[in-house]
Structures are given as C-alpha cells and as structure tokens.
Amino acid sequence: MQFSLKIFLATVFLSIAVFAFVIYDSMAGNLQNVPSEAVKGKMIFQKKACIECHTVFGNGGYYGGDLTKAYKKFGSNGLREYLTQPPLLSGAKKKRHIYLSNEEAEEIIAYFRFLQSIPNMDWPPRPVYDKKEEPRVK
Amino acid sequence: MFRSQHLSYKYALFAYFLFGLQGLVASGGAIDLLFPDLGNPIPFASGRAFHLNVSIYWPLIGMIGAMYFFFCQEAEREFYSLKLITINFWMLAGTLGLILGSLLLGFNEGREYLEAIWPLKLATAACTILLCFNLLTTYLASDMPRSRATLISMVTGSVTLIIFYVPNIVSYAHPTVDEIAKFMVVHIWEEMSLELIGTGVLAALLIQVTKVKRQAVETAIYLDITFAVLAGIIATGHHYYWIGVPSYWLWLGGTFSAMQVLPAIVLLYTTVKSITFKGISDLSYRDKITMFLIGSSMFYHIFGAGFLGFLMAYPPLNRYVHGTYITSAHSHLALFGVFGFLVLAVCFHILFTEIILGKKMYRWCWGAIISLNAGLLTMGLGLLIAGGLQVYFWRVIGLSIGETNEFIRPYLFIRAFGGFLYAIGSLTLTFVVIKGIWPKIQVIFQSEGRLSIVKCDDLHRMHGLVEELLQEEKKIEPLLKRIQVLYQRLLFFNKEK
Ligand code: HEM
Ligand SMILES: [Fe+2]
Numbered sequence: 001m002q003f004s005l006k007i008f009l010a011t012v013f014l015s016i017a018v019f020a021f022v023i024y025d026s027m028a029g030n031l032q033n034v035p036s037e038a039v040k041g042k043m044i045f046q047k048k049a050c051i052e053c054h055t056v057f058g059n060g061g062y063y064g065g066d067l068t069k070a071y072k073k074f075g076s077n078g079l080r081e082y083l084t085q086p087p088l089l090s091g092a093k094k095k096r097h098i099y100l101s102n103e104e105a106e107e108i109i110a111y112f113r114f115l116q117s118i119p120n121m122d123w124p125p126r127p128v129y130d131k132k133e134e135p136r137v138k
Numbered sequence: 139m140f141r142s143q144h145l146s147y148k149y150a151l152f153a154y155f156l157f158g159l160q161g162l163v164a165s166g167g168a169i170d171l172l173f174p175d176l177g178n179p180i181p182f183a184s185g186r187a188f189h190l191n192v193s194i195y196w197p198l199i200g201m202i203g204a205m206y207f208f209f210c211q212e213a214e215r216e217f218y219s220l221k222l223i224t225i226n227f228w229m230l231a232g233t234l235g236l237i238l239g240s241l242l243l244g245f246n247e248g249r250e251y252l253e254a255i256w257p258l259k260l261a262t263a264a265c266t267i268l269l270c271f272n273l274l275t276t277y278l279a280s281d282m283p284r285s286r287a288t289l290i291s292m293v294t295g296s297v298t299l300i301i302f303y304v305p306n307i308v309s310y311a312h313p314t315v316d317e318i319a320k321f322m323v324v325h326i327w328e329e330m331s332l333e334l335i336g337t338g339v340l341a342a343l344l345i346q347v348t349k350v351k352r353q354a355v356e357t358a359i360y361l362d363i364t365f366a367v368l369a370g371i372i373a374t375g376h377h378y379y380w381i382g383v384p385s386y387w388l389w390l391g392g393t394f395s396a397m398q399v400l401p402a403i404v405l406l407y408t409t410v411k412s413i414t415f416k417g418i419s420d421l422s423y424r425d426k427i428t429m430f431l432i433g434s435s436m437f438y439h440i441f442g443a444g445f446l447g448f449l450m451a452y453p454p455l456n457r458y459v460h461g462t463y464i465t466s467a468h469s470h471l472a473l474f475g476v477f478g479f480l481v482l483a484v485c486f487h488i489l490f491t492e493i494i495l496g497k498k499m500y501r502w503c504w505g506a507i508i509s510l511n512a513g514l515l516t517m518g519l520g521l522l523i524a525g526g527l528q529v530y531f532w533r534v535i536g537l538s539i540g541e542t543n544e545f546i547r548p549y550l551f552i553r554a555f556g557g558f559l560y561a562i563g564s565l566t567l568t569f570v571v572i573k574g575i576w577p578k579i580q581v582i583f584q585s586e587g588r589l590s591i592v593k594c595d596d597l598h599r600m601h602g603l604v605e606e607l608l609q610e611e612k613k614i615e616p617l618l619k620r621i622q623v624l625y626q627r628l629l630f631f632n633k634e635k
Contacts, residue, residue: 002283002284002285004285004287004357004360004364005284005285005290005360007360007364008290008294008360008363008364008367011364011367011368012294012298012367015367015368015371015372016301016371018372019371019372019374022372022386022387022390023318025384026318026378026383026384026387027314027315027318030383030384031312031314031315031382034311034312039311042311042313045248046246046247046248046249046309047246047248048183048248049183049184049187049246049248049253050248051248051249051250052182052183052186052187052250053182053183053186055461056313057313057317057380057381057382058380058460058461059250059317059320059377059381059461060250060461061186061250062461062462062463062465062466062525062528063171063543064539065539066461068380089174090539090540090543090544091174091543091544091547092174092175093175094174094175095174095175115313118313118314118382119382120380120381120382121379121380121385121388123379123380123457123460124380124461124532124533125457125458125533126536127532127533127534127535127536128533128534128535128536129534129535129536
C-alpha cells in the first residue's frame with residue numbers, strides 16, 4: 001500500500017476512535033436520568049415541532065428565542081399560563097402562539113424543569129449589563 | 139462514455155429540480171417570518187422542516203449522481219451493477235418524496251434537520267448502503283492503482299455517510315444525547331463526508347476539463363482529505379460547547395476547528411493551480427459556466443465556511459453569537475455557498491456532456507449565476523447584521539425576544555430581498571437546464587436508451603479548429619487532417635443511435 005494511503009486510513013480510524021471514546025466519556029456517568037414526566041414532555045416538544053421556531057441549547061429556529069432556561073425565567077405558573085392561553089406573536093395581529101392542553105403543558109413544564117438542571121456551562125450567558133441577581137421576568 | 143454515466147444524468151436533473159423548488163419554498167418562509175398574518179398556505183414549522191430537509195438532500199443527491207458519473211471514469215470501468223444505479227435513484231427520489239410529503243402533512247419527529255419519521259430515515263440509510271456497495275465492488279474490480287486518490291476519497295466519504303447517519307435513526311430520551319447524535323449528520327456529513335466526496339469529484343472534473351496531470355494533484359488530494367478527516371471529525375466539538383457535556387470539549391472543539399482551514403487552503407491551491415494550467419479562454423461555453431460555479435464555491439469555502447466558521451468556533455466568542463442569526467448566515471454561506479455551487483457545477487457539466495445547450499441559453503445561465511451570488515451575499519449580509527444586533531440586544535443589554543425581533547426586522551427584510559434575488563436565479567437556472575434537457579427527457583430515464591452522441595467537448599474542439607483554420611492558412615493541411623478524423627468520429631457516433 002502506498003504511504004499516503006496508509007497515513008490517510010490511519011487518520012480515519014484514529015479520529016473515529018478518539019471521537020467515539022470522548023463521546024463515551026462525556027456520556028458515561030455524566031448524564032442524569034430523565035424523569036418519565038420530562039420524557040413525555042420531550043415527546044410533545046418534538047411532536048409539535050417547537051424546535052422549528054425555538055432553540056434548545058442554542059440549536060433550532062432563531063425566531064422564538066432559547067428555551068434551555070425557560071423554567072427558571074417564567075416558572076411553572078408563567079409557563080402554564082403562556083401555553084394554555086397563548087398570546088399574539090410579536091409583530092402579529094392575528095397569529096397566536098401554539099396552544100397546548102393543560103396536560104400537555106404540565107408535561108412540557110416537567111421537561112423544561114429537567115432541561116434547566118442540565119449543567120451546560122451556564123449558557124445562555126447573562127446579559128453583560130444586567131447586574132441584577134434575579135433573572136428578568138417579562 | 140460509460141453506460142453508468144448515462145444512468146447518472148437523472149440524479150443531476152433531479153438535483154436541479156430540487157434546487158429550483160428550494161428557492162420557491164424558502165422565499166415563502168422568509169416572507170412568513172416578516173408578515174405572520176398573511177396566512178401562508180404552509181404552516182411555518184412544516185415549511186422550515188421542508189427547507190432544512192431539502193437543503194441536506196439535494197446536494198446529497200447531486201453528489202451521489204456525480205459519483206456515479208466520475209467514479210467509473212476514474213476507475214476506468216463500468217459500475218459493478220448498472221441496475222443498482224437506477225434502483226438507487228428511485229429509492230432516493232421516493233424516500234425524499236415521502237419525507238417532504240409527510241412533513242407537509244405535519245408528521246415531524248421534532249429534531250432539527252432530522253424531522254423525517256424513522257422508517258424514512260431507515261430508507262435513507264438503506265440508500266447510502268446501496269451506494270457504498272456499488273462503489274466498493276467497483277473499486278475492488280478496478281484495474282487502476284488501489285491508492286488512486288479520487289477513488290479513495292469518494293469511497294471513504296460514502297462509507298462515513300452510513301457510519302454517522304445510523305445513530306440518528308432513533309431519537310433519545312436525554313436531550314444532550316440527541317444533540318450529540320444530531321451533529322454527526324449536521325456537522326460530520328457536511329464538513330467531512332461531503333468534503334471528501336466533493337474533493338474527489340472536483341479533482342476528477344478538473345483532471346478532465348483542464349487536463350492537469352494526475353500526478354500533479356494526487357499528493358494535494360491526499361493532503362486535503364487527510365486534513366479534512368483529522369480536523370473535521372473532532373471539530374464536531376464546536377457544536378457541543380453548550381449542550382451539557384464536559385468542559386474539555388471547549389478546547390477540543392476549538393483547536394480542531396481552527397485546523398479546519400487547512401483543507402480549504404489546500405483545495406483552493408489545487409484548484410487554482412489546475413485552472414491556470416489550461417487557461418480559462420480555451421474552455422467551451424459549458425465549462426466556462428462550470429468553472430464560474432466552481433469559482434463561486436471556492437469563494438464561499440474560504441470566506442463563508444472557513445473564515446466565518448473559524449471566528450465562530452472560538453469558544454468565548456461562540457458563547458455570545460451561538461443561537462443567533464449569525465449561525466444562520468454561516469449555514470447559508472457554507473451549505474449553499476460551498477456545496478450548493480459545487481453540485482450545480484458538476485451537475486451542469488454532467489447534464490450537458492452529450493446534450494447540447496443552445497448558445498443563446500448561456501446568457502441566461504450567466505445572469506442566473508450572478509443573481510444567485512448577489513442573492514446569497516445580500517442574504518448573508520442581512521442575516522449577519524440581524525445576528526449582530528441580536529447579540530447586542532439579548533446578550534449585552536438584555537432585551538426580551540419580542541423587543542429584539544422588532545429591532546432586527548429591517549435586516550430580515552434585506553434577507554428576504556436577498557432570498558428573492560436568489561430565488562430568481564435558482565428558478566432561471568433550473569428552467570434553462572430543464573428546457574435544455576426536455577427534448578431528451580425520455581432517453582434520460584430509459585436505462586437502455588442512447589442519446590445521439592455528439593459529445594459537447596468534440597463539438598467545442600471542432601469549433602476551435604475551424605476558427606484556427608480561418609486564421610492560419612499556412613497550417614491548413616495538418617488542421618484539415620485533424621478535422622477529418624474528428625468528423626469521422628462525430629458521424630460514427632451519430633450512426634450508433
Ligand atoms: C463547507 C463547510 C461547512 C458547512 C457546510 C457548514 C455548515 C454549517 C451549518 C449548516 C451550521 C448550522 C448548524 C445549526 O443550525 O445548528 C453550522 C454551524 C457552525 N459551523 Fe459550520 N459549516 C462549514 C464549515 C465550517 C468551518 C470550517 C468551521 C470552523 C472552522 C465551522 C464552524 C461552525 C460553527 C462554530 C457553527 C456553530 C455556530 C453556533 O450555532 O454557535 N463551520 N455550520
Ligand atoms: Fe460544524
């Protein structure tokens with residue numbers, strides 16, 4: 001086999017092996033168990049395709065803002081009210097936020113409670129000029 | 139010409155069709171964002187899922203077609219199974235059709251880019267397995283050197299498509315695991331597998347078009363693909379910074395992302411070297427278009443993917459720009475800019491190998507490509523400014539999402555205007571291509587049929603010779619001889635029909 005081919009194949013196998021190992025190390029013993037209520041909430045979040053407008057961990061649609069720490073920001077009551085009595089979308093006169101039933105809202109809230117407990121190096125960052133200890137509530 | 143190459147035309151044609159469709163749907167989405175009350179026929183979520191899925195599948199389908207076209211040329215033999223080329227096409231087209239249809243009907247798995255329901259993801263995996271089977275068996279049967287760089291990069295790129303797709307057929311209970319898996323497709327497919335396939339296809343095309351010596355580019359290809367693998371796989375870390383994994387991903391992702399500029403530089407060097415080898419003026423109309431598209435791809439490879447990506451991958455900066463329209467600017471500039479243009483280039487070259495596009499149509503092609511570039515740059519700029527303002531309003535002074543959305547509205551208008559230019563370009567180019575192909579459309583979809591084989595390259599050379607003949611009367615004799623040979627070939631081919 002030619003030298004450059006050997007180097008190339010070695011790079012492929014080594015990189016995949018290192019990548020697999022680091023991922024294993026990141027997950028093993030590092031991830032909390034997901035409460036079953038939160039798993040249900042996650043399924044609703046997926047079925048309603050919330051990710052097309054919102055981000056979680058910053059990944060998703062850029063229209064509706066990030067929901068990683070939504071629980072901390074709005075609390076159970078705030079979230080329940082928002083989801084079951086959806087307000088108008090910003091800039092719209094008719095179009096409202098998606099509606100959820102009470103039961104669905106409870107499960108989504110459980111999911112958000114779990115989400116904000118994941119240690120993700122405190123992303124999203126607190127605004128630079130926001131010196132208040134308490135998070136902003138709209 | 140190999141039979142396999144004939145069979146690959148339909149992939150290239152389908153890629154163009156999807157590309158035209160993308161322009162339409164995306165414009166609809168951009169308008170929906172600005173005027174939520176307009177009553178868009180497609181719900182925003184379905185439309186966006188549609189857009190994201192087309193954006194992954196159309197370059198993929200184009201690249202697979204390009205592999206069927208160039209792999210046999212590089213292996214200097216027919217594919218192991220010609221039937222599988224056609225079966226693979228209908229499987230891919232059918233799978234994508236079902237995916238897009240089900241998304242419009244509201245079936246959505248709720249993972250960005252991976253919205254298709256799992257049976258259709260299984261079908262996608264099966265398509266890539268079929269492709270790899272045909273590539274590997276052909277590679278093993280080929281008499282060419284085992285280490286031929288173009289073959290190696292196409293095979294490796296395709297095999298890694300399977301490896302990194304399979305973990306994504308299901309979704310996971312833990313959101314962090316979902317994200318870890320997702321970027322094996324969203325990142326590794328685009329920045330590693332397609333990079334390898336694209337490099338192999340591009341090199342094969344340059345060797346054919348510019349007649350650059352194989353040995354001259356062989357080492358450069360190896361350098362390119364080795365760097366692409368070395369940097370690309372672990373650079374997935376730049377998507378893992380904030381998803382709930384240990385902090386060592388910050389420096390791991392940051393370091394390997396910085397290395398990602400290496401393959402881009404090697405690729406640029408190789409392309410420029412081989413283009414100057416022949417000189418642009420000698421090229422046929424069709425290859426001038428091909429080269430313009432390749433040049434566009436290179437431009438975005440350096441600026442949209444390399445430079446912007448490099449800045450965004452620096453963790454302290456990423457902490458602030460992550461999850462804003464800046465990411466969206468980069469996705470458009472890199473995904474369409476690099477792979478979109480590359481796929482358009484090779485598919486254009488492929489489709490007009492035997493079918494001759496009227497001279498007048500070329501003017502429309504130039505216009506369309508300029509419009510695409512202008513549209514993409516405008517869109518990128520609008521999104522960059524909108525994203526910059528989001529960083530300022532959210533992350534620096536801490537306004538709410540609703541207030542921020544009001545401030546960035548004007549820049550989303552600029553983006554929609556860019557999208558409009560882009561859509562005009564994409565519809566024009568798709569129209570020209572489909573119109574050019576239309577008279578032969580049946581033959582393209584027949585597995586036994588033959589096009590009237592006057593190769594474009596022969597025709598172009600004939601043209602050149604006659605011009606030369608008129609200019610240099612002294613050399614008339616030998617030129618006439620060459621013309622005679624070529625005429626015989628052209629006539630012979632035509633009889634074959
Ligand atoms: C052809 C090459 C490339 C393609 C097709 C590409 C494509 C993409 C896409 C589609 C995304 C969006 C992911 C999402 O929405 O979640 C993205 C994000 C990103 N890319 Fe690239 N990219 C390319 C090259 C690069 C390079 C060379 C770098 C770094 C050196 C880079 C760094 C990043 C970073 C840091 C993000 C994440 C931004 C964020 O959300 O914080 N990319 N890329
Ligand atoms: Fe990436």
